[in-house]
Amino acid sequence: MKIADRFRSLLSTRSDTKAPESGGSCCHADGSCERTAGASGPAPTQQLEVTVEKGYRPARLTASAGAPVRITFLRSETSGCSKEVVFPGLGIRRALPTGERVSIDLPPQAAGLVPFTCGMGMMKGGIEVR
């Protein structure tokens, strides 16, 4: 989305070059206006849900880069393997009591894979951020 906005900004800048005085009040020439506007409003939190039963369902989720993520785990089994979930790259380790919804808030992520595993690193899941 940001790229589209930048293209739009470039296009309007190009048309403004015909009549520079009309664009005098606009700071879009360097795109800083749009960047500031985007940063001032908090990006909406993305909600993800994972059921934990013989693995993570789904094991692969997707989220948009640059916006906070709330991922909620519901563990519906008693297997000791899945009693904890770990986000190794984020230093997060949380207990998942059976039958309890556990929400974990993640700060905005850059594009890439955010992996999570069980406490022993046997079960694997991940959030594909793009």
Ligand SMILES: [Cu+2]
């Ligand atoms: Cu395990």
